[in-house]
Amino acid sequence: MIESNISWPIGSDSDMDAQFVTSAFQQDQYPPADRPEIAIAGRSNVGKSSLINTLVKRRHLARTSGRPGRTQSINFFLVNGAMYLVDLPGYGYARVPIKVKASWKDMVEAYLNTRPNLKAVVVILDIRRDLSAGDKDLLEWLEHHKVPIILTLTKADKMSKQQARTQAGKIAAACDMYAPLGPVLFSSKTRRGRDELWKHITETAGI
Numbered sequence: 001m002i003e004s005n006i007s008w009p010i011g012s013d014s015d016m017d018a019q020f021v022t023s024a025f026q027q028d029q030y031p032p033a034d035r036p037e038i039a040i041a042g043r044s045n046v047g048k049s050s051l052i053n054t055l056v057k058r059r060h061l062a063r064t065s066g067r068p069g070r071t072q073s074i075n076f077f078l079v080n081g082a083m084y085l086v087d088l089p090g091y092g093y094a095r096v097p098i099k100v101k102a103s104w105k106d107m108v109e110a111y112l113n114t115r116p117n118l119k120a121v122v123v124i125l126d127i128r129r130d131l132s133a134g135d136k137d138l139l140e141w142l143e144h145h146k147v148p149i150i151l152t153l154t155k156a157d158k159m160s161k162q163q164a165r166t167q168a169g170k171i172a173a174a175c176d177m178y179a180p181l182g183p184v185l186f187s188s189k190t191r192r193g194r195d196e197l198w199k200h201i202t203e204t205a206g207i
Helices: 048-056 098-114 133-144 161-174 194-205
Strands: 018-024 036-042 075-078 083-087 119-126 149-154
Touching: 036 048, 036 098, 036 194, 048 075, 048 083, 048 119, 048 149, 048 194, 075 098, 098 119, 098 133, 119 133, 119 194, 133 149, 149 161, 149 194
Parallel strands: 036 083, 036 119, 119 149
Antiparallel strands: 018 075, 075 083
16 A cells, blocks of 8 residues: 555545646656556546546646547546546547547557556446447456446436436446446536545555
8 A cells, every 4th residue: 555644535625635747648658657546438528537626626637628539648647645547538539530549549458458556447427328339348348357447427417316316227237247336426516426436446546
């Protein structure tokens, strides 16, 4: 376990220390693998950057954009000096050139295959959408390579509580073989699910 002088889980706004470290396109640009890492993955524009900002209680730590495909590198954020959150490029955006899609795929697979301190991947799905082919491919790849999955359904505030429960149950059933513990319902707007997601992250990271 990496020692940190800040207690976990995260409590008040004042006890969070988070900073951008680097953007990487290849392995020699990664920071040292000396802390546990949790990667964040999902479709383009599903809310990865917003989720990171909500987790660390910062508005603009991870850059957000209404334009899908904005994140084109692997971005590392150091949290409380104890672990990294890693924002991976999104997938599934039709307007991205085929060559760019292929380079993203190679870059992400290289990271997931070789990073020795990777503890889990937070797979983000939009609760309003059914699983896409890209979602299934990612879940199957992670399961095949035995990478732990923390399934998270974003934009839960866009539905009523009953609708969210119903849709979450449907997605959970479809993903049971990959994430048997079930999904975390999350909202960057209301912070719903933030503490639950941190609990999964810190337990998986061993902090």
